[in-house]
Amino acid sequence: MLTDLNFEEIKEYVKKIGLPAFRGEQIFDAIYSGKELQEISNLPQALKDIISADYPQYKIIQCLESKEDGTRKYIVQFADNNIVECVLMKYKYGYTLCVSTQVGCRMGCKFCASTLHGLARNLSAGEILGQVLLVNKALGGSRKNRMITNIVMMGSGEPLDNFDNVVKFIDLVSTGKGLNISQRNISLSTCGLVPQIYKLMEKDYNITLTISLHATTDEKRAEIMPIANAYKISEIIKACKDYYEKTNRRIYFEYTLIKGKNDSEEDVKRLAKLLKGFNCHINVIPLNSVKERELEGTTRLFAYKFVDKLKACGLSATVRRTMGEDIEGACGQLRNKILRLKSN
Numbered sequence: 481m482l483t484d485l486n487f488e489e490i491k492e493y494v495k496k497i498g499l500p501a502f503r504g505e506q507i508f509d510a511i512y513s514g515k516e517l518q519e520i521s522n523l524p525q526a527l528k529d530i531i532s533a534d535y536p537q538y539k540i541i542q543c544l545e546s547k548e549d550g551t552r553k554y555i556v557q558f559a560d561n562n563i564v565e566c567v568l569m570k571y572k573y574g575y576t577l578c579v580s581t582q583v584g585c586r587m588g589c590k591f592c593a594s595t596l597h598g599l600a601r602n603l604s605a606g607e608i609l610g611q612v613l614l615v616n617k618a619l620g621g622s623r624k625n626r627m628i629t630n631i632v633m634m635g636s637g638e639p640l641d642n643f644d645n646v647v648k649f650i651d652l653v654s655t656g657k658g659l660n661i662s663q664r665n666i667s668l669s670t671c672g673l674v675p676q677i678y679k680l681m682e683k684d685y686n687i688t689l690t691i692s693l694h695a696t697t698d699e700k701r702a703e704i705m706p707i708a709n710a711y712k713i714s715e716i717i718k719a720c721k722d723y724y725e726k727t728n729r730r731i732y733f734e735y736t737l738i739k740g741k742n743d744s745e746e747d748v749k750r751l752a753k754l755l756k757g758f759n760c761h762i763n764v765i766p767l768n769s770v771k772e773r774e775l776e777g778t779t780r781l782f783a784y785k786f787v788d789k790l791k792a793c794g795l796s797a798t799v800r801r802t803m804g805e806d807i808e809g810a811c812g813q814l815r816n817k818i819l820r821l822k823s824n
């Protein structure tokens with residue numbers, strides 16, 4: 481698919497099929513403006529026929545908007561009919577898009593809807609990028625008129641479990657010739673695949689690394705996150721410290737509060753012990769309950785109190801805004817709902 485190629489590679493592609501170089505510019509511009517093939521006005525039909533098999537076939541098939549906060553959830557469908565969701569959030573400084581990196585997920589976190597149907601397949605770099613291009617267009621943007629300023633890889637999937645495609649996506653989306661989204665405005669969230677964190681470090685990116693921690697002991701973490709059987713919290717934090725040394729980028733930790741599981745005074749103390757003195761920030765968010773799972777979130781008021789306790793221990797922490805709760809906002813929830821409706 482052409483969206484997997486960078487500008488140089490698209491130029492090679494048009495050269496190979498015997499077209500003049502300016503056609504490469506036109507095709508590149510159309511792809512990065514999120515256009516469907518029929519919408520490109522400056523290409524002759526004969527040429528469209530030649531490239532149609534390689535031209536991206538993805539499209540937005542549904543959009544839900546939250547009445548509470550204007551957050552929008554888009555369902556994107558790919559050529560093989562697989563669907564993923566991405567979430568658009570409006571902030572003071574612009575739009576942030578939360579993209580999916582896999583169809584489903586195989587990490588098996590107990591509280592997460594993305595994992596309910598396992599992993600269907602990885603997304604290619606172009607399919608991750610496609611989510612950005614389509615939503616940018618839906619906002620009235622194009623390649624030259626970029627509406628999306630920030631990207632977080634916090635949709636369905638474990639980005640570091642799809643490493644090669646994810647780094648290619650980061651390259652494509654941050655290059656000056658494309659949408660030119662600054663790497664400083666890109667976050668990658670992981671459940672903590674330690675060897676891949678080191679591999680990512682070698683890329684010398686300026687992106688923000690976010691760790692889904694969610695527990696303060698390895699035993700408790702393993703109860704909700706199977707990946708904890710492979711890597712210890714201490715190994716993850718060591719990798720984060722090395723990442724910080726190398727990149728000077730502050731690390732973020734996600735801590736989802738689950739009633740009776742990870743919300744005790746002891747947890748506050750252990751978190752403080754684990755992270756004290758490290759230049760990092762903790763995002764606390766009450767669990768967004770998933771129908772199929774028995775876990776329950778805390779109230780927002782409880783989350784604020786939890787954060788106050790962390791602050792009293794000298795940590796930097798905030799309660800994360802929950803957005804789009806009325807539109808199945810959390811990871812994989814909407815795709816799951818659609819699959820559920822289909823199977824009924």
Ligand code: SAH
Pocket residue numbers: 587589591592593633634635636637638639669670671672690691692734736765766767768769770810811
């Ligand atoms: N696999 C990656 C990225 C996807 S999940 C990761 O684990 O970080 C993005 C974030 O949403 C993670 O912190 C995840 O733990 C959290 N999350 C998933 N389901 C949730 C739910 N039901 N309520 C609150 N947060 C959830």
